[in-house]
Structure formats: C-alpha cells, structure tokens
Amino acid sequence: MFGIDRIGGAPADENLGHAAGPELLPNVTGVILAGGQSRRMGSNKAVLPYGGVPLIERIYRQMSELFVETVVVTNTPELYPFLPCPKVKDQYPGMGPLAGIHAALNYSRTRYIAVVACDMPWISTRLIRELAGFRDGSDVILPEGDHGLEPLHAIYSKECIPFIEESLNADRRRIVSFFDRVKVQVMTLDQTSQIEPSLRAFRNINTVQEYQQSLENQVIGSTR
Numbered sequence: 001m002f003g004i005d006r007i008g009g010a011p012a013d014e015n016l017g018h019a020a021g022p023e024l025l026p027n028v029t030g031v032i033l034a035g036g037q038s039r040r041m042g043s044n045k046a047v048l049p050y051g052g053v054p055l056i057e058r059i060y061r062q063m064s065e066l067f068v069e070t071v072v073v074t075n076t077p078e079l080y081p082f083l084p085c086p087k088v089k090d091q092y093p094g095m096g097p098l099a100g101i102h103a104a105l106n107y108s109r110t111r112y113i114a115v116v117a118c119d120m121p122w123i124s125t126r127l128i129r130e131l132a133g134f135r136d137g138s139d140v141i142l143p144e145g146d147h148g149l150e151p152l153h154a155i156y157s158k159e160c161i162p163f164i165e166e167s168l169n170a171d172r173r174r175i176v177s178f179f180d181r182v183k184v185q186v187m188t189l190d191q192t193s194q195i196e197p198s199l200r201a202f203r204n205i206n207t208v209q210e211y212q213q214s215l216e217n218q219v220i221g222s223t224r
C-alpha cells in the first residue's frame, strides 16, 4: 500500500515511549545534510559556534549516540576535517535537501537512514529512536510538528531511491514530492508531542537573528 498513513492506531500509540535506551540502533545509518548554500545566514551555518563546538559537531555527537555510522552529505568535505566520519557528495548537485537524501541512500550500507539537517541545534535522539522503531514495512517515517510534516528529522529506506530520482529528473525538488509513490508513516502531532513536548527538535537556524535567538534559547523558525 502506498501513500501516507499515520503511525497506526492504538497498538503503536501504546508502543510510543518504549524505544528509549543507550543502545546503538542496528541497520540504520545517521545522515547530516550539509550541502546547502546558507544564503540567508551569509556564512556556513554548519560551522557556527554552538556550545563551544561547531554546530555540525554538536549534531554529529548526538547522532553518534544512536548509530554505528553517521555520514555528512556535503560537496565541500574539506570544511569538516574535525568530523571523523565519511563525507558523501551529492549526485544531483545544487538540487537541495532531496538530493542530499538521495546521495545518502545510495551510499548507505544499511537499508534505512535517519536524516537531520546541519542547522538544527536541538535534534531529538529520543524522537529519532522512536521513529526508527516503526521502520519495518515503511519507506518513510516522519513526525508532524506544529508547522506540518518534518522531513528533515525523518527515516528513509533505500526503496525511495528510484522515486527520488524520478522527482529530481523532473526538477521536482520538494522532499515530499515522491511521498505518493512509497509507503509513508506519519507520527502525528499528538504522538510527537508525547515524546518531544517542546517540539524544538524541528527548529533550525537560517538567519543571523535566528542564530542569536537560538543561543538565547528562544523559539525560532521551522526547518521547511
């Protein structure tokens, strides 16, 4: 069955909150997208200082708590010598985050990847763990936040590759553009809020003002 379903009914709701734990998640590769232009920021968002380290390093450390391997998708790997991980290049350069997801899926040695952006200071390892718990039988598992679907805090399977290519070849760059071609499970806003009540996991920083606000822990823009 293709199309978008909510994460299913009572049994899944009962399962929510049971995925916490220190273990690494098997069969999932962590992915940090860092191939953007940072035009609104005016300088590379990924290396902005955050809590004493570059923002991307903060995110990398959190992802490394979850996955045996975390990779960064970037066309400028030389900017990240401090990250001890593989750097993967886009095969559709300049086409946005969907191209980054595509490159990561092609690279990945696991069937599933967990994708976050390099400009999200408060990713939720707990939420990623929960989302990954629902991966079997689904091609995309993503949460709904207070601004709608959050495809940059989500799980994708290799089954998505041909459909992403179809989209990119037709210059359809929105991440959701292929969702009608695969099996998508959405963690509803209610379910997401149970795990991540503040929803700040989805906040990202696009501008200098948002960066400054985020340092003061204020509410900032959505990732989409």
Ligand SMILES: Nc1nc2c(ncn2[C@@H]2O[C@H](COP(=O)(O)OP(=O)(O)OP(=O)(O)O)[C@@H](O)[C@H]2O)c(=O)[nH]1
Pocket: 033, 034, 035, 036, 037, 038, 039, 040, 041, 073, 074, 075, 090, 093, 094, 095, 096, 097, 099, 100, 101, 116, 117, 118, 119, 152, 206, 224
């Ligand atoms: N691999 C890859 N990642 C990208 C690409 N475009 C954006 N991203 C990443 O996707 C996430 C969201 O990016 P945006 O904030 O929408 O775009 P941006 O280019 O970084 O910033 P702006 O130039 O201000 O729009 C960030 O982690 C980006 O690094 C791309 O073409 N390839």
